[in-house]
Amino acid sequence: MAIGRKGFFFTAAAIVLVIVLVLYATSGRTTRMREKALAIEQRVKTMDHIVTDIEKDIQRGGYIASFRALLALQQYLVARGGYINNTQGILQELIVNGTIDGNYISVMNGTELNVWIQRISHEAGKTGIQMNCTIEQAVLMHSDPWTLILVLDTRLNLRDDSNLAYWTRHQQINSTLSIIGFEDPLYSVNTLGRVINTIEKSPFTEFVVNDDPANLKSHVERGYYIESASAPSFLMRISGDFRNSSMGIESIVNLLELEANDIAPMNKSCIDHVYFSSNNPPSFLINRTYNWLRLDEQSGAIARYQVENLTIR
Template identity: 30%
Template structure:
């Protein structure tokens, strides 16, 4: 019993301490290695997070541009129509190419080398300059160029503006970049614009504001009522109807009285012309584009209507007179 115990006790103490130091050293090395490997793994992950964040920021910038530019197009477009009307008012001249004039005003705020106060800080190019400045504050170099603008209508009461932009955006840190071309769409309502057809033909003495009619029945002949109150209200309030004929808004700026499926029309009040000291054509139909073209009326003395209201045959169905009210040939 004494021998074996003596043998175990014979292991030197310095040897046991050495083993302990080795174990501790191993733990330290493992911990350091683990921290180092974690740091190595974290670096590419952190860079991925940064890249992803910038990509999302720039993608959101493009989405916001599409939405915000439509509002800018509405503002620039509506003011362009006002500027065009001001040109007709001050010069007394109609506009030979209304679409080209609109686009020039829309982009630059000028027409025939003249500027318009209404376009100050409202042109589309000024809007793009503000976008570039805002992008710079977000750490994005942004280059926006208008490639093409076109106009069209899908209904009588507004103009659609198609605009194509070359868009180049680059993160200032060189993380991400886009070079794209996008076509966007803005809508410009024509309500509350002064009708250039009246402005030009009355020496700007009559400023007829475009307001769509809210009257759906001009003449109610149910039970032979001969009720023309709707038509008289439409006439007295100087409202506009979309009859699918006559000139649309851009054609009116050119005094072009041809037919358009997006044509609008109102009824001329002879008394209003007389009050402004203007010459009148008592033999013409009162539908505006026909009146200013000198189209002679063929239906006069329409039942229940003022004597100064007369029409041509094509007008009778539009305004509910045919089959609803009696009239005499002119």
């Protein structure tokens, strides 16, 4: 009996020891798994922050690339002495690659998105993140008559060097920029670069006050612009598209500026998209202004500039 009891106690002790060892081993594995899970969670959070930063950097890069692309396009239009047909295609090539028809445009000066993304990828690599970003499409459009929006269709892949986390994201990234301060292509193309009119929004809403057109004269002399649904948008002007647009803007051509640059003035409406087009609707001189200022009714200019009582018919 004594031997049996000893055997029982040895067996019980062995079982307890095995249980303790199993619990210890399980606890160790659980701890390691918990630590690994925490490491993965922390890395995912880090990558999430990096993704947000990358998208902000691409957004900022999109603004700079678009700004430079429009400057480059201004020079290109003057150099070729004419409008372009594929405005969106050329703008995308400039913004993404810095080229037109495969030829690098020096005005871009390394600000094109492909170079910008390479820089971002290099910085991400310093944190142990491998990045690959593809610009699938870049479209520049109007959000209002004075503002452009660059819509970037991007695909972003991130991988952690330790293979703890992997991130794939298809994202639309938007950047906005104002057209204020850019040259109007209608002037630069039609005067072969001799007369440059930069886009500035008119401070006037009342052009004639008590039959006094002083504000209208100031508007003309300073080459200001107003919104006009009868006029083409800024982007349409790049391609020489004179059709009306809800994003349209217009100025009144100052014929004195043309004469000062040895350009013979024409006897037609001075509304820019009428004056520089082949269209020549009936136009009327405006009393108390200049002996050359003519506006037309077809484009709605007579009413728009409030000169109904000042037209010489």
